[in-house]
Amino acid sequence: MDFAPLNLDQETRLRESFKRCSPETMDAILRFRNQREISSVIVVVNGVIERYIKLAPGETLACKPGTTRLGEDLGIDSLTMLEIVMAIEEALDFRIEDSEARAIRTLGDVRQYVDDRVHNRPVSLATAETYERDRICLILPQQPPFLFLDKGEIRGDQVKGTYLFRGDESFFAGHFRDEPIVPASIVYEALGQAGCLWVLEQVPKRLSLSLPANHVLFVGMDEARFSRRAKPGDEITLELEMTRLRAPLVVFNGRVTVGGQLLARVEGLTLAFGDINAHEESGAAEPVGASTSNGNGTHPVNVGSPSVGKTAPVPVASF
């Protein structure tokens, strides 16, 4: 890539623009602009973001988990985001598209974005990944006749899916004999399977974990509401948005529609991943957010609080 090191004028202007960032950040800006040192980029980006937020003494962005949300956890509203993007553009002399900036929600997204840009890869955030049934079968533990996902699409924190009830599904014979209706539990199973797809595709990337067994457990739901009934021939559309992710739990809000009309809603749909046996022995855990928006620090996830004593294993109603 062609580039010219900074002249005195440009350097003076940069020092003035970034005088409120740490000296380390300023040095990193100069190293990148003068020598194209790739490792400086994330230092610059973290340094610029830190200048716009309030961190506790000694805290740095580099130490915070990738699930830290820019909005809710760091208090960065859309205008501040714009200020940050403009500052980074000025520091590094490259352009960040509005669509790319909009897709960056977490520190993990920031790191992913920086990584993609410095390695000249197409930016992975804003793009959606689509899945056809064959591929879904390879990813999900659920298999026919208990697979309720024909197509899937993952974009950032969101997963969408569709399933067409053909009418030959075995449960229709008994539910109900005279009038086949899709059971509510099957609709929620389908939602859970979409969530499962998201977990198995996104969690390893985001948390740098590997999930050797592809089991994902249902932990609970806060609220579930059904608005209408589905029947054979209906194609349901499933939409989930991940609201919290902290190993071993992930929480979603979601909705199911058929023909554009709301069929069902769910809030706080919680799944567990990772070491399944450990989850079973220690009991159901209360999912907790990664950190509050005031930056009061992270709360530990209470998986298996010892004070309660041995509780009954979580029913293995695996999704």
Add this chain to the structure above:
Amino acid sequence: MKKRVVITGLGFITSIGNSRDEVLDSLRHARSGIEIFPELPQTPGSPCVAGTIKGFDLSSPAFDDWTLPPGYTIERTELRSMCPHVVYAWCAMQQAIAHARLGPDRVSHPRTGAMCASGGSMGMIYDNLHTMVTRGVHKCYPLGLPAAIPGTLNSNLAASFKLKGAVLGFASACASSAHALGYGFDQISLDRQDIAFVVGAEDCNLYSILPFASVRALSVVADPDKTPAPFDVKRDGFVGTGGAAVVVLESLDSAQARGADIIAEVLGWGEAADGYNIMAPEPEGEGLGRAMASALADAGVIPDDIDYVNAHATGTGVGDLSEIKAIRRVFNGARVPYVSSTKALTGHGLCLAGAMEAAFTALALQNRFMPISAKIAQLDPACHGVPVLTKPVGEEPVVAMSNSSGFGGANVSLVLKRWD
């Protein structure tokens, strides 16, 4: 039945003081706030002085660099959409709200509004457009535009103070905040609002002041003790200033119901246009005279009742004289009231002037004195028949009038009465 309107709070960020107490002291002792202003090019024949605002440094184009006097802290998320005069107004609002003893629920209320006036921020508009044409629009600070345009005052105050009533701005040049006060008066007397913050504000920098030199309206006298000199025979133009003034108008019913302190009553107001010229006032003060007569009628008083007039007079040759003629005509056959222009002490605040001077008049009534017309070495003989106050007198004013006139011939006259 029209509601009576009183003043229950005042706030000041001005060249003669950043608090009610300081301002009162300056008015009593004719202490001028004019000084050499380094932002202006200090060349002979060019304006060198201004009514400076002390205690603030808002000179950097980057708001993160700004410093405010102790006791005023504006959150970055609010500050980033503000220009200098909005910062002054925010501080003056804090004072006025405290003075009026209004809780947040009364400030943020559907029956509490704000009538605002400023010329926008010339400096910020320039910075933004300059960045746009030299570096491209994507390099412009996202909030630069709303921070700079006229209306920034009302929009920022509404957002910062969560104002829910009638919130709007006024544009009649140097009569703007007087118009704002008149409108606020109407809103309350017609029982549409209970409380109205009347806010006038202007930047105080190179871009808000020097452009008037092209109009040849600015004084070029370099001695701050000698200029501006309204009504002086050698007057040579006005001196610029900025800052902010807030007048809290309230219905008498509301003020009495909550036991508020009342500073003065607003009896009424009048307005009229010259229909003459974009720049110069009608030489006989025709429009101003009608505004004054109209104000007297609205207030239900006769010329004899007026003890004191706080004149618009800025220190320009034609302007001061046209006001004198208007006063002579309106008070013909009656006792002519004492007249002074406090612009000799403060400078001309443009859109700020109306509210600031109404506030001065209210303070003077409450404290039973009349501010003098300072810096008059030799009174213009053309002022004969009008008692321009060159020295303090012992009389205590009961009813006073405050005049404001703007480019294009807008004229507003307000009538205030001491509250006993």
